[in-house]
Amino acid sequence: MNGAQAIIRSLEREGVSHIFGYPGAAIAPFYDRLSDSNIRHILVRHEQHAGHAAGGYARIAGSPGVCAVTSGPGATNLLTALATAYMDSVPVVAITGQVDSGLLGRDVFQEADITGAAEPFTKYSYLVKEAKDLPRIVKEAFHIAATGRPGPVLIDVPFDIQMTEAKFDFPKDAVIRGYRPTIRGHAGQIKRVIRALEQSEYPLICAGGGVFAAKAQDTLREFAESINIPVVSTLMGIGAIPTSHPLYMGQVGMHGKSTANDAISEADILILIGARVSDRAVLLPDKVKRRTKIIHIDIDPAEIGKNLDTFLPVVGDAKTVMEQVLSHSPARKSDEWVEFLTEKKASRRIDLSDRVNGVNPKRFVNELSKALPDDFIYCADVGQNQLWSAGNIDIRTGGRFLTTGGMGTMGYAIAAAAGARIASREMSDGRFTVAVCGDGAFQMSMMELATVVQHGIDVKVVVMVNGKLGLVREIQTDSYGDRQTAVDLSGSPDPVAIARAYGIAGDTVDTWERARDGMQKLIERKGPYLLAVRVDEAESSL
Amino acid sequence: MKHTIAVLVENKAGVLSRISGLFARRGFNIDSLAVGPTEDPLISRITIIVDGDDYMAEQVTKQLNKLIDVLKVRNLAENEITRRELALVKVNVDESKRGEIVDIAKIMGCEIVDISHTTLMIEFDDRPERVDLLIDLLSKYSIAEMARTGTIALQKGQESV
Numbered sequence: 213m214n215g216a217q218a219i220i221r222s223l224e225r226e227g228v229s230h231i232f233g234y235p236g237a238a239i240a241p242f243y244d245r246l247s248d249s250n251i252r253h254i255l256v257r258h259e260q261h262a263g264h265a266a267g268g269y270a271r272i273a274g275s276p277g278v279c280a281v282t283s284g285p286g287a288t289n290l291l292t293a294l295a296t297a298y299m300d301s302v303p304v305v306a307i308t309g310q311v312d313s314g315l316l317g318r319d320v321f322q323e324a325d326i327t328g329a330a331e332p333f334t335k336y337s338y339l340v341k342e343a344k345d346l347p348r349i350v351k352e353a354f355h356i357a358a359t360g361r362p363g364p365v366l367i368d369v370p371f372d373i374q375m376t377e378a379k380f381d382f383p384k385d386a387v388i389r390g391y392r393p394t395i396r397g398h399a400g401q402i403k404r405v406i407r408a409l410e411q412s413e414y415p416l417i418c419a420g421g422g423v424f425a426a427k428a429q430d431t432l433r434e435f436a437e438s439i440n441i442p443v444v445s446t447l448m449g450i451g452a453i454p455t456s457h458p459l460y461m462g463q464v465g466m467h468g469k470s471t472a473n474d475a476i477s478e479a480d481i482l483i484l485i486g487a488r489v490s491d492r493a494v495l496l497p498d499k500v501k502r503r504t505k506i507i508h509i510d511i512d513p514a515e516i517g518k519n520l521d522t523f524l525p526v527v528g529d530a531k532t533v534m535e536q537v538l539s540h541s542p543a544r545k546s547d548e549w550v551e552f553l554t555e556k557k558a559s560r561r562i563d564l565s566d567r568v569n570g571v572n573p574k575r576f577v578n579e580l581s582k583a584l585p586d587d588f589i590y591c592a593d594v595g596q597n598q599l600w601s602a603g604n605i606d607i608r609t610g611g612r613f614l615t616t617g618g619m620g621t622m623g624y625a626i627a628a629a630a631g632a633r634i635a636s637r638e639m640s641d642g643r644f645t646v647a648v649c650g651d652g653a654f655q656m657s658m659m660e661l662a663t664v665v666q667h668g669i670d671v672k673v674v675v676m677v678n679g680k681l682g683l684v685r686e687i688q689t690d691s692y693g694d695r696q697t698a699v700d701l702s703g704s705p706d707p708v709a710i711a712r713a714y715g716i717a718g719d720t721v722d723t724w725e726r727a728r729d730g731m732q733k734l735i736e737r738k739g740p741y742l743l744a745v746r747v748d749e750a751e752s753s754l
Numbered sequence: 755m756k757h758t759i760a761v762l763v764e765n766k767a768g769v770l771s772r773i774s775g776l777f778a779r780r781g782f783n784i785d786s787l788a789v790g791p792t793e794d795p796l797i798s799r800i801t802i803i804v805d806g807d808d809y810m811a812e813q814v815t816k817q818l819n820k821l822i823d824v825l826k827v828r829n830l831a832e833n834e835i836t837r838r839e840l841a842l843v844k845v846n847v848d849e850s851k852r853g854e855i856v857d858i859a860k861i862m863g864c865e866i867v868d869i870s871h872t873t874l875m876i877e878f879d880d881r882p883e884r885v886d887l888l889i890d891l892l893s894k895y896s897i898a899e900m901a902r903t904g905t906i907a908l909q910k911g912q913e914s915v
Contacts, residue, residue: 327768328771331771331772331775332775332779335822336822339767339768356822388822389825390763390764390821390822390823390824390825391822512820513816513819513820514813514816514817514819514820517809517812518813518816
């Protein structure tokens with residue numbers, strides 16, 4: 213069998229059902245053999261979205277998403293999606309075609325040093341030198357992508373290697389001596405956590421995206437409920453426990469709920485679980501440092517102590533470490549601290565008021581999420597729509613909020629939603645999946661409506677239309693004397709007309725009454741649907 | 755403060771670029787970097803001297819450890835190691851100065867490995883600060899060209915990375 217077949221056979225062995233991709237000359241042998249396989253190929257309309265779709269797939273499936281593109285521009289177009297997956301710790305395996313190995317370095321047609329270019333954005337990468345190595349490399353790539361702190365792995369395969377005959381020898385296990393992630397927390401550290409918890413009066417949990425990576429949502433809930441510890445989350449951790457849970461105090465950070473930020477500054481112990489406390493997550497690290505002792509539970513030792521001084525580091529898998537702590541049956545804390553925060557939370561309500569112009573987007577997000585089935589998948593793009601979504605979404609048990617918190621890549625939502633929806637279909641009849649974006653991000657991703665139609669992917673799209681790059685406009689208003697520069701989106705097409713051109717039904721709503729009807733139509737509709745929601749350009753993010 | 759970090763890595767293509775890329779990306783300042791094979795042909799040893807505070811040294815160690823091709827990382831304490839560096843220095847000489855330079859070489863314990871009508875090449879291996887001293891002494895004359903290997907280090911006694 214040749215190298216191309218060896219890759220496909222290895223992907224089958226890894227249980228891959230879908231590949232998101234875009235073909236080209238340098239990856240033609242791979243595509244030629246792909247038609248012999250049961251693996252379904254989803255043809256996207258831009259390589260970047262192959263990566264986002266694979267990422268969306270991975271976040272719902274809990275196993276790596278796979279994408280394939282050609283050499284040169286195909287591969288460089290994929291870079292942004294790799295960087296997105298890297299920053300958000302999402303397992304993706306990317307296969308890129310490469311020019312003949314004998315021509316490497318000669319700047320031939322469609323040659324790009326993609327392993328070099330992707331180095332800062334991948335957990336690991338391979339430039340394949342021999343066809344016989346392919347099964348081992350694929351095995352290792354999946355192992356590296358999915359274990360430890362998940363992330364993207366790139367396999368760059370020269371054209372001639374895809375064509376070379378070699379023996380297929382698929383290893384049972386990936387043996388990589390320099391890679392052994394720590395799963396169990398150190399027993400001594402666990403005891404110290406118990407002791408610190410015993411002495412604490414105002415403990416607080418900050419949940420990050422690592423809770424999802426460890427599939428630890430249920431354990432987190434049990435952990436918080438049994439010890440009676442309030443929970444805040446980072447942007448990536450939203451939904452780690454239901455937003456309506458009495459112990460949940462909201463999202464922390466620059467764009468977070470002030471109850472959550474208050475909780476952080478009042479807490480005597482802050483337990484970070486799978487959260488890397490980025491610059492956006494912690495408003496005033498100095499304030500936190502002074503008052504609060506930090507217990508940091510993370511599978512990536514390099515994150516501990518990077519952004520905040522840590523009192524007690526625990527390296528390990530979020531789920532395993534929480535279970536270890538729970539096995540010591542830590543005592544339940546009094547209600548006083550929870551009640552204090554609950555009172556604060558109660559004084560801050562979601563803004564449901566009517567708008568003079570257009571629809572109140574915060575109310576829209578809140579009521580839409582409440583009306584959806586509990587196990588919905590909500591993909592928020594980047595910009596004001598992301599903050600309206602993050603701040604006002606209602607998530608019950610089983611619901612997922614997918615967004616790119618680290619990279620903040622515009623144009624993420626539609627492709628990610630397509631991948632997520634496909635993953636959900638493998639596990640059940642499919643979960644209700646909606647992508648919410650602004651009119652800026654929509655125009656970076658609207659070509660993917662064709663992907664959705666071609667492959668019958670039931671994804672709903674909400675476009676918040678305000679004719680501006682709203683978040684940048686807000687920055688200019690607040691910090692640059694409202695001198696609005698290059699944020700006007702005049703000339704943009706009507707999203708509903710665009711949808712119609714792709715054969716997707718849709719509607720525009722500009723009042724609350726119509727928005728409510730539109731929401732109903734969006735929910736009841738079988739198949740893709742686009743709802744354009746008019747929003748006043750002066751609407752604030754928070 | 756200078757930290758001596760010993761790194762054992764897989765001996766394969768691309769590893770050095772991953773390591774140097776990491777230093778560039780994260781803004782770590784490398785004073786010197788020396789790479790060579792070990793007794794195991796599949797493993798190379800890299801010795802890195804970085805200048806920075808303890809936070810930086812910890813970050814360097816953790817980020818290096820995160821690289822899949824890195825097998826072991828150890829920040830070596832000054833008092834537990836023997837450090838060496840090799841330098842070749844070519845000095846422009848005329849008859850009147852040759853004697854002085856040969857004296858310096860002798861006192862420092864260097865070897866003169868090449869001589870011509872107008873140059874001397876001096877070989878010196880010693881602790882890095884001794885190499886610095888030699889270069890300082892020679893800088894009074896005219897150094898035509900020089901090459902240093904960068905520091906390598908091993909732990910004393912039975913300890914190993």
